Amino acid sequence: MTAKVYFADTRANVKQNMIDKLQRLYERSGIKDIVAPKDLVAIKVHFGERGxxxxxxxxxxxxxxxxxxxxKGKPFLTDANTLYVGSRSNAVDHLQTAIENGWGYSVVNAPLVIADGLTGKEYTNVEVNLKHxxxxxxxxxxxxxxxxxxxxxxxxxxxxxxxGVLKNIGMGLGSRSGKQMMHSDVRPRINLEKCTGCSKxxxxxxxEAIAxxxxxxxxFILEEHCIGCGECTVSCPFGAIAVNWKTKPDIIQEKIAEYTMGVLKHYPGKCGFITFVNNITPECDCCGWNDAPVVRDIGILASLDPVALDQACVDLINQEHGLxxxxxxxxxxxxxxxxALWPHADWTRGLEYAESIGLGTRKYELIKI
Incomplete structure (x- = not known):
């Protein structure tokens, strides 16, 4: 099957600005049709790291x-807390950062909800039964x-x-301990110099693997009982159980796809996806900085298929020359x-795996509005 991906370039004039184009994408792509009166509508965004x-x-x-x-829908903007210690690792700092970055109610006209709660403990275990x-x-x-x-x-x-879409959903909405499980393939270790024995x-x-x-x-951790869930890492208030970032690019991409499946399976026929292919920086928006864009601004794309949307966005970027x-x-x-930016990471693996588990297709028709 071939998915439809709708595309609006960055050209604007007195009759139509980019915000108008975004609205047209919302309507033409069919995303408008997933919203019914009285629906609570979760809009997943990234509020940006401080700096x-x-x-x-x-x-x-x-x-x-x-x-x-x-x-007549009831929208709210949402994201989950970060694993790393930055300006968004708990709901208080996360919301403060969001407001500082311009996401106040007077601007966005919707409440902000941190999906995994105050400290990342408010999560739901979703059965996926996949590879990882x-x-x-x-x-x-x-x-x-x-x-x-x-x-x-x-x-x-x-x-x-x-x-892109897959990472925004899968990594973005995983709880803090879920993010640890995606980022690491090794068991946690306790730094005895930092441990106070508080037992949190x-x-x-x-x-019951800690005594x-x-x-x-x-x-200390009883390794024979440890399941590598990451709960201890995000629970220690003294940083005695360090975040393990040890994994391989292909594995973390597959794990992200599985987490994306965990979100989207709850919304059959009620999901839509929009991606901004502008200000295309080398690193994630989770960094406390952003380097110069690597290609020109391209536009905004929308689809009901997250895999096709990611593929189309990357294809458009690859058609450009480096700035x-x-x-x-x-x-x-x-x-x-x-x-070229990250030669150790084969970005295609995540899309291949996502397609194989039924998240969407890499085949698409690009429709310019």
Whole structure:
């Protein structure tokens, strides 16, 4: 099968600006049709890390919020807390950062909901029965709605080559411990110099795999019982159980696809996807900075198929030449831009795997509006 992907370029004039084009994409792509009166509509966005300015401008999201409200839907903007310690690792800091970055109610006309709660513990175990996970941990706030719209920003990523729809949903809405499970293929270790023996990690360990040593009353992990869930890592208030970032690019891409499945299976026929292919930076919006864009602004794309949408976005970027003064200066038309940025990461693996588990198709028809 071939999916339809709708595309609006960056050209504008007195009769039509880019926000108007976004509305037309919302309507033409069929995303409008997934919203019914009284639906709670989860709109997945990235609020941007403090110090980063590459994230999507909230004024665009305001137009989508207004359209959902015109249809008598009840929209809210959502994201889950980060695994790393930045400005979005708990709901208080996350919401503060969002407001500082322009996502206040007066701008977006919708409430902000941190999907996995105050400290990342409010998640739902969703059965997927796939290669890496039998269950995935999804922020509950993203699963209790009636319809789901993911608004993504396409950019580079040091682990996956690029970040688009799949990463925005899968990694974005995984709980903090779920993010640890995606990022690591090794079991946690406790730093005894930092451990205070407070036992908070014990309470959150589902495998009862943590105990106190008799000699110094510090915690240790019973490896034969450890299931590698990551709950201890995100529960320790002293950083004694470090985040493990040890994984391979192909594996983390597959895990992200499985987490994406965990979200989308809750919304059969009620999902839509929009991606901004503008301000295409080398690294993720989770960084506290953003380097110069590597190719020119291309436009906005929308589809009911997340795999086709990601494929179309990358294909359009690869057709461009690298911008002078950027990290891709000198890269010609048609070259693989994300392989040039991150040669260790084969970005195609995530799309191949996503297609194989039924998330969508890489075959698409590009329809310019």
């Amino acid at each position: 980063n300015t590459a994230y999507i401008r909230p004024q665009f999201i305001r137009r989508l919020v207004d359209k959902v409200k015109e249809q 996970f039998q269950e995935v941990k999804i922020g509950s706030g993203a699963l209790h709605a009636d319809a789901f719209i993911a608004i993504s920003h396409l950019k580079g990523h040091e682990l996956t080559g690029y970040g 990690c014990h309470a959150w360990c589902p495998g 106190l040593r008799d000699e110094d009353r510090k915690s 002078p003064g950027s990290r891709l200066e000198g890269q010609p038309h048609g070259s693989d831009k994300f392989r």
